[in-house]
Amino acid sequence: NAGVTQTPKFQVLKTGQSMTLQCAQDMNHNSMYWYRQDPGMGLRLIYYSASEGTTDKGEVPNGYNVSRLNKREFSLRLESAAPSQTSVYFCASILTGGNQPQHFGDGTRLSIL
Amino acid sequence: GENVEQHPSTLSVQEGDSAVIKCTYSDSASNYFPWYKQELGKRPQLIIDIRSNVGEKKDQRIAVTLNKTAKHFSLHITETQPEDSAVYFCAASIGRNNDMRFGAGTRLTVKP
Numbered sequence: 001n002a003g004v005t006q007t008p009k010f011q012v013l014k015t016g017q018s019m020t021l022q023c024a025q026d027m028n029h030n031s032m033y034w035y036r037q038d039p040g041m042g043l044r045l046i047y048y049s050a051s052e053g054t055t056d057k058g059e060v061p062n063g064y065n066v067s068r069l070n071k072r073e074f075s076l077r078l079e080s081a082a083p084s085q086t087s088v089y090f091c092a093s094i095l096t097g098g099n100q101p102q103h104f105g106d107g108t109r110l111s112i113l
Numbered sequence: 114g115e116n117v118e119q120h121p122s123t124l125s126v127q128e129g130d131s132a133v134i135k136c137t138y139s140d141s142a143s144n145y146f147p148w149y150k151q152e153l154g155k156r157p158q159l160i161i162d163i164r165s166n167v168g169e170k171k172d173q174r175i176a177v178t179l180n181k182t183a184k185h186f187s188l189h190i191t192e193t194q195p196e197d198s199a200v201y202f203c204a205a206s207i208g209r210n211n212d213m214r215f216g217a218g219t220r221l222t223v224k225p
Contacts, residue, residue, distance in 0.1 A: 033213075040122070042202055042215040043157070058212065090156065099145040099206065101159040102213065 002026055006091050006105035013081045013112045021076040021108050023091030031094045032074035033058075033102060034066060036087040043090065049074055081112045117205050119216025127224050132193050134219045136203035137185040145206035146179060146186045150199045151218075157202060161188070193223045 004025045013019055025032065030051050035043040035058075045058030049068040063085060065077045074093075078085055088109050092102035119136045126132050136146075144165035149157035163170045163177045163186065170177050174193075179186040186205075190197055203216040 035215075040217055042119075042217040043204075043213075044215070045212060048212060059214075099164055101147050101162055104156040104158070106156050 004091055004093055004103050004105035006089075006108050008108060009106065010109045011111070013078075013110070015082060015112060017081050017112075019078045019081060019110070021078075021089055021091075021110070022073070023075065023105060024073045025091075025093040025103070026072065027093065027095070027103065028071070029093035029103070030071070030096050032068065033092040034064075034074070034076045035090045035092065036060065036085075037090060037107075038087050046076065046089075083112050086110060086112045117203060117214045117216045119203050119219060121219060122217065123220045123222075125222045125224065126193050128193060128195060130193055132188075132190045132197070132221055132223075134188045134201055134203070134221070135185060136187070136205075136216050137183075138205040138214070139184065140205065140207055140214075141184070143184075143205040143207060146177070147204050147213075148177060148188050149202045149204065151202065152199045160201075190221075193221075195223050195225050197221060198223045 007022045033048040034046040037043050044060050047066040049055045052071045055066050067075050088107045090107050091105040094100045117138045147162035150160045151157045161175050161177050163179050174191045176189040200218045200220050202218050204213045
């Protein structure tokens, strides 16, 4: 039982390149989330998926797209990377919505030059 | 929009002293308030949480208090140890789907 697995762990991109960050959970959780973490700003929600087949925007969705491929997998795509998207990206999941702690992956450290 | 304010941003205490971190939130419908600890280069990990029907919760050296009227909640760590040094985040639930808003974090340093 690996929990929440993110790949890759590190990536360097050039401005304008595209990239997909992968996230998978093996806990049979319904809801999944993508956050970015920048120094001094905590975790900000990019997109979330309350259940398989649905996705919704969070606080900072611009420049990103997501796909809930199946119940286990939730990917985040940068179509044209910008230096402002340099950040640490965390995926998280919970069993169902409402009053439960989120389980986080180990993060993807993304640098865009 | 909804937000969560967290104070202080940095906190330094001597080993054995207590540490208190405070958060305020704006959404009166928020009803779930977790606290996470994040060590350098690691994932955030839940240390304690509280729901809106409870005013206080304690787990060994860690306690959380909630004042729904004033919309603030606090983390209390007693008898601090060097291994308590980390960044601590508060969060509040928003909306139906457990959408969370996080505070900006508090870097706690416990000096031996």
